[in-house]
Amino acid sequence: MTRDAMRPPAWAEWVLVALLPAERAETDSGDLLEAYRDEQWPARGRAGANRWYVRQVALVFGHKYWVWLVGLFGLFVVADISNAYRFVPWGRPGLLARVVPVAAMCMVAGASLQGGWRSARMIGGLLTGAATSTLLWVFMAVWWMTTWYPLALVQQVEPYWIAAWRSSAAPGETFMHWIFWDNVGATIVSGLALTALGLALGLVGGLAGSAARKLSLPS
Amino acid sequence: MAEFLGPFEQAVLLAVVRLGEGAYGRAILRDVQNRLKREIAAGAVHATLERLERKGLVASRLGSGTAMRDGRARRFYTVKAAGARALDEARRALDQVWRGCDRPVKATG
Numbered sequence: 485m486t487r488d489a490m491r492p493p494a495w496a497e498w499v500l501v502a503l504l505p506a507e508r509a510e511t512d513s514g515d516l517l518e519a520y521r522d523e524q525w526p527a528r529g530r531a532g533a534n535r536w537y538v539r540q541v542a543l544v545f546g547h548k549y550w551v552w553l554v555g556l557f558g559l560f561v562v563a564d565i566s567n568a569y570r571f572v573p574w575g576r577p578g579l580l581a582r583v584v585p586v587a588a589m590c591m592v593a594g595a596s597l598q599g600g601w602r603s604a605r606m607i608g609g610l611l612t613g614a615a616t617s618t619l620l621w622v623f624m625a626v627w628w629m630t631t632w633y634p635l636a637l638v639q640q641v642e643p644y645w646i647a648a649w650r651s652s653a654a655p656g657e658t659f660m661h662w663i664f665w666d667n668v669g670a671t672i673v674s675g676l677a678l679t680a681l682g683l684a685l686g687l688v689g690g691l692a693g694s695a696a697r698k699l700s701l702p703s
Numbered sequence: 704m705a706e707f708l709g710p711f712e713q714a715v716l717l718a719v720v721r722l723g724e725g726a727y728g729r730a731i732l733r734d735v736q737n738r739l740k741r742e743i744a745a746g747a748v749h750a751t752l753e754r755l756e757r758k759g760l761v762a763s764r765l766g767s768g769t770a771m772r773d774g775r776a777r778r779f780y781t782v783k784a785a786g787a788r789a790l791d792e793a794r795r796a797l798d799q800v801w802r803g804c805d806r807p808v809k810a811t812g
Contacts, residue, residue: 510775511727511765
C-alpha cells in the first residue's frame with residue numbers, strides 16, 4: 485500500500501481543517517494525518533483507521549463547542565418539561581414559548597460566531613452552526629422517544645393537553661397514541677426547522693466571526 | 704505567582720520538556736498517551752497546547768513537514784520560563800501534600 489493511498493475520508497479532512505484555528509490548521513491536521521498513516525492504518529486497517537479519524541474530528545468539535553451543546557440541551561430539557569407540566573413562570577403565559585426559541589437561536593448564532601472567529605473562515609461558522617443545530621435535533625429525537633411515555637402520564641391529566649387532544653385527535657384515537665405521534669411530528673418539523681436555522685445562523689455567524697477575526701489579525 | 708496547572712496540562716508540559724528539540728504535536732500526543740496509558744484525543748492535546756501558549760507557558764515555531772504528513776508543517780514547542788516555574792510549583796505542591804505518607808497508602812479504618 486503506497487502512502488498516497490493511505491488517506492482518511494476526504495470529507496472528514498475537509499471538516500477538520502474547517503474547524504481548526506486558521507493558524508493551526510496545517511500543523512494540527514498534519515499531526516492527525518501522520519498518526520493515521522503511521523499508527524492507525526497499520527494497527528486497525530482502512531476501516532478502523534477511518535473510524536478513528538472521524539472520531540478525532542468529532543472530538544475536535546466537542547472539545548471546543550461542548551458548552552454551547554450543553555446549554556442548548558439543557559434549555560430544551562427545561563422547556564420540554566415545563567411544557568408538559570404547563571408551568572407558567574412569573575404568571576405570564578406564553579413567556580417560555582417566546583423566550584426559549586430566541587435563547588436557542590442566540591446560542592446557535594454564538595457557536596457560529598465562535599466557529600467563524602476561530603477558523604477565520606465563513607465555512608467554519610457555517611459548519612459549527614449546522615452541527616450544533618443538527619446535534620440538538622438528534623438530542624431532541626432521543627429525548628422525546630425516551631420520555632414521551634412518562635411525560636404523557638403527566639399530560640393526560642392536564643386540562644390544556646386534554647383540550648389539545650380532543651381538538652386534534654382522530655375519532656377513537658387514544659390520548660397515548662395521539663401524544664406519541666404528536667412527538668414524532670414535532671421531531672420531524674423541528675428537525676427541518678433546525679436544519680434551516682442552523683444553516684442561516686451559521687452563515688451569518690460565520691461571516692461575522694471570520695470578518696472580525698480577519699480585521700483583528702495583523703496584516 | 705506561578706500559573707496553576709491541571710494534571711493534563713502538567714502531562715503535556717512534561718512531554719514538551721522530555722522531548723526537547725523533537726516536541727511537536729504528534730510526538731507530544733504519543734508521549735502523553737504512553738505516560739497516562741490510555742488513548743487521548745489529538746484534539747485534547749492540541750487544545751491544551753493552544754491554551755498553554757496563550758498563557759505564555761510555551762512558545763512554538765514552525766518546522767518543516769515530512770512526506771508522511773504530505774509535507775504539512777510541524778509546530779515545535781518549547782517550555783518558557785513561566786512554564787518551568789509553573790511545573791516546579793505544581794511538583795512542590797504535590798510533594799507537600801504527600802509529605803508524611805508512604806506508598807502504597809494503607810487504609811486507616
